[in-house]
Amino acid sequence: MQGILEKKITFQEKKMALALLGRNDEYIDLFCKKFSCQITSRGDEIVIRGEEDEVSKVERIFQELMFLISQGHALTMHEVRYSIDLVLQGKEDSLHNLFNENILITAKGRQVRPKTLGQKVYLSAIKQNEITFGIGPAGTGKTYLAVAMAVSALKNKTVEKIILTRPAVEAGEKLGFLPGDLQEKVDPYLRPIYDALNDILGNETFQKFLVKGIIEVAPLAYMRGRTLENAFIILDEAQNTTPAQMKMFLTRLGFGSKIVVTGDLSQVDLPQHITSGLAEAQEVLKDVKGIRSVVLDDSDVIRHEVVARIIRAYDQYARR
Numbered sequence: 001m002q003g004i005l006e007k008k009i010t011f012q013e014k015k016m017a018l019a020l021l022g023r024n025d026e027y028i029d030l031f032c033k034k035f036s037c038q039i040t041s042r043g044d045e046i047v048i049r050g051e052e053d054e055v056s057k058v059e060r061i062f063q064e065l066m067f068l069i070s071q072g073h074a075l076t077m078h079e080v081r082y083s084i085d086l087v088l089q090g091k092e093d094s095l096h097n098l099f100n101e102n103i104l105i106t107a108k109g110r111q112v113r114p115k116t117l118g119q120k121v122y123l124s125a126i127k128q129n130e131i132t133f134g135i136g137p138a139g140t141g142k143t144y145l146a147v148a149m150a151v152s153a154l155k156n157k158t159v160e161k162i163i164l165t166r167p168a169v170e171a172g173e174k175l176g177f178l179p180g181d182l183q184e185k186v187d188p189y190l191r192p193i194y195d196a197l198n199d200i201l202g203n204e205t206f207q208k209f210l211v212k213g214i215i216e217v218a219p220l221a222y223m224r225g226r227t228l229e230n231a232f233i234i235l236d237e238a239q240n241t242t243p244a245q246m247k248m249f250l251t252r253l254g255f256g257s258k259i260v261v262t263g264d265l266s267q268v269d270l271p272q273h274i275t276s277g278l279a280e281a282q283e284v285l286k287d288v289k290g291i292r293s294v295v296l297d298d299s300d301v302i303r304h305e306v307v308a309r310i311i312r313a314y315d316q317y318a319r320r
Helices: 014-021 023-034 052-070 077-088 092-098 117-128 142-155 182-201 203-212 243-250 277-284 305-319
Strands: 004-010 038-042 045-051 131-135 161-166 215-219 231-235 258-263 291-295
Touching (some): 014 023, 014 052, 023 038, 023 077, 052 077, 052 092, 092 117, 117 142, 142 182, 142 258, 182 203, 203 215, 243 258, 243 277
Parallel strands (some): 131 291
Antiparallel strands (some): 004 045
């Protein structure tokens, strides 16, 4: 039987304590729900009392979160919850290196970094491979992180342009009946990517890059016949490509380029008799050098925690 242990964590600065406690002590409340030990805050210190094993785990998490705060990072409820879950799963060794990878700083000064182990694997795959498939449900950050990596590559001058494309399934890839020029026709289908670029670059820079052609937007059908060199190319919503479209797109890869393909195989909008090009590519290309497929799941969802529960419930229902 384990003995009762008491640990004190003292803060040199009050703002560190406030950041670690959360608004109205919401982070401490979360710890109390996850662990049976007693956690109380007393001015400039936190006291943890309970069984030795639990106290040690809570102290380890606090230390890692304090390190994150000391690096100028503003904690979120997701990061606190995910840190707790990692320790409870026995993966505390992964915690220290998880949040310390900074991809870039957004126009508003926010750091973009992986927030789950799955996201960290995904980013590593993008760095190390010419073609990366990011497959997973909504909210796992697969599109946003792909855009962040594209902007980072552009800023580091490893590519000269960013190309964004997406199958316009709802319009059958026939956009002629929509009003406006090509960009205006495609805009509704690429709104999630536009939102990410606006957030990362700021609207003024984003619009300037569009006008100069540094960022190019085109429907998937317009990729045919091209060789895309020195570019970072993102194919979003790839579950709605046909096998022929996927093969056509992947073979556009030119020298100095990188492709990231994102999609959610639980949201295929193709007619039932048509196989998803993303599903087929995942199987056909699994052993091809330079190509990596990363599957994200509900544990990688960084939206409201209820979103992860919804995804989990639907997955269980589908299996039944």
